[in-house]
Amino acid sequence: MLKPFLSIDEQITNLINNKHLVINDLTYASETLRDIRYFSLIDGYKTLFYNPMNRCYVNGTTFDEIVSLYKFDENLRFLFFRYIEHIEQRFRSQISYYFCQKYSPSSTAYTNIENYNVTVKNKKSIEKLIDILEYQLSKNNGHNYINYYREKYNDVPLYVIVNTITLGQISKMYSFLKPDIQSKISKEYENVNEKEISQYLKVLTDFRNICAHGERLYISHSHTSIPDTVLHKKLKIETRGEQYICGKNDLFAVVIAFRYLLRKDDFNAFKRILVNTINCFAKESSTVSYEALYSAMGFPSNWKKITQYKK
Numbered sequence: 001m002l003k004p005f006l007s008i009d010e011q012i013t014n015l016i017n018n019k020h021l022v023i024n025d026l027t028y029a030s031e032t033l034r035d036i037r038y039f040s041l042i043d044g045y046k047t048l049f050y051n052p053m054n055r056c057y058v059n060g061t062t063f064d065e066i067v068s069l070y071k072f073d074e075n076l077r078f079l080f081f082r083y084i085e086h087i088e089q090r091f092r093s094q095i096s097y098y099f100c101q102k103y104s105p106s107s108t109a110y111t112n113i114e115n116y117n118v119t120v121k122n123k124k125s126i127e128k129l130i131d132i133l134e135y136q137l138s139k140n141n142g143h144n145y146i147n148y149y150r151e152k153y154n155d156v157p158l159y160v161i162v163n164t165i166t167l168g169q170i171s172k173m174y175s176f177l178k179p180d181i182q183s184k185i186s187k188e189y190e191n192v193n194e195k196e197i198s199q200y201l202k203v204l205t206d207f208r209n210i211c212a213h214g215e216r217l218y219i220s221h222s223h224t225s226i227p228d229t230v231l232h233k234k235l236k237i238e239t240r241g242e243q244y245i246c247g248k249n250d251l252f253a254v255v256i257a258f259r260y261l262l263r264k265d266d267f268n269a270f271k272r273i274l275v276n277t278i279n280c281f282a283k284e285s286s287t288v289s290y291e292a293l294y295s296a297m298g299f300p301s302n303w304k305k306i307t308q309y310k311k
Contacts, residue, residue, distance in 0.1 A: 011038050015063070019055070022062040029063050036070065044216050045069045048288045048296060058287055065285045072281035073218050079277060080254060081211035083270050084204050087261045088167045091201070094185045095174060096159040102181060105157035107137050116176045126176050129169065136164045167208050171201035191311050192260050196227045200257045207254050219296050222249040231256055234309040237300050250298025259311055271307060 006014060008030050015021040015029075023029045033041065048069065049061040096105075103109035111134055116126050137156050140146050143164060149156040162170070174182065175198045182194040189197070206222040225248040237244045247253050255274075258267055282290055294301055 006038075008033050011042075015042070019057055020059070020061075021057045021066075022060065024062065024064070032063075032067060041066060041070055045073070047219065048292060061287050065287055068281055068284040069218075069288070072277065073216060075277050076251075076274075077211040077214070077217050079270070079273055080207060080217065080251075083258055083262060083266065084167070084208045084211070084254075086266055087204060087258075088170065088208070090261075091170050091174065091185075092162045094188060095170065095177070095181075096162045098181045098184045099177065100158055102178075105159060107133075107155050107157075107161075110158045110161065111137070115178070117178050122176060125172065129172055129176065132165065132169060133161060136161050140164060166205075167201070168205045171198070171205050174198060174201060189261060191230070196260075199224065199227050200261060203249065203253055204257055204261075207251070218251060218293075220251065221298075222253065225249040226253045226257055229256060229260070229311070231259060231306060231309060231311055235300055235302060235305060246298040246300060252298040252300070252303060255299075255303070255306065259306055268307065271304075275304065 011033060012023060012026060012029050016023055045066050046057070049057050049066060051058055099110065099115075103112075103115050109115055111130050113123075113126055113130060118126055136146065138150075145160060146156055146164065149160055165173075174185070177185075179194070182197075186192055186194045186197055192200075202224045203222040203226050206224070207217070207220065210217055210220050228244065228248075232244050232247055235247075237247055239245065247256055258270060262270065278290075278293065282288070282293070291301065293299075294303070
């Protein structure tokens with residue numbers, strides 16, 4: 001059965017009396033639960049503070065600490081989303097540039113299935129992508145620049161159309177390109193091949209959607225994994241059998257993807273902000289250790305050394 005409805009006051013009473021959560025400012029707790037909701041705040045961020053055996057919070061855990069973790073995760077979403085967008089924009093540019101260089105900017109080129117690497121397995125997916133491109137070309141009225149090209153030139157070039165499609169669609173488009181175009185794009189990145197780029201983009205797409213929809217990020221996982229890398233080995237990430245236990249489909253996998261797909265200065269800036277964000281939360285929480293936080297996020301304890309090694 002569903003849990004019965006509880007008023008804000010009843011939620012607070014339950015947290016204090018039954019869950020042993022320390023709430024020092026009842027007014028603040030009431031206002032926060034009205035703004036964020038019990039489900040998003042308490043159910044979403046209790047994991048690091050909660051003992052599932054007795055279904056109570058670790059002794060001394062405060063309401064403020066849970067709010068701090070919520071805000072920490074919010075800051076993570078803003079940070080990771082920003083740098084995923086950097087990668088997204090770069091791939092939009094590269095795909096449109098090299099595709100137009102080989103074929104043409106015209107819609108007759110990017111809606112022609114013969115200009116993609118068609119196999120029995122991916123034919124239907126390519127046709128679906130082309131349907132999306134054709135919709136943007138002829139029916140999308142939500143962007144003034146699309147309407148401008150449509151009215152002035154009776155066509156919309158690929159370098160304009162790519163701005164309207166999602167990272168997931170960009171990821172699929174890259175995977176459907178002819179090998180020579182994929183190769184030209186992969187050469188823009190150090191020590192990454194065409195197949196690995198496809199894997200990175202799939203994982204980044206999952207995490208981008210988590211960030212965009214305001215979902216819990218710090219303990220999220222992708223449905224797919226990034227490839228094994230030199231960095232996994234150099235950081236001495238533990239294995240279970242032949243599989244690395246972290247840095248494959250968790251948040252640290254995104255950090256590794258950033259290391260390969262961001263320019264050096266961008267990655268260093270990202271890392272500085274990430275370190276500061278983690279440190280700020282650690283100062284606000286007396287219950288959660290760095291070790292516990294890193295473990296939940298999928299970060300090895302020596303993750304900061306990621307910039308010391310060649311990728």
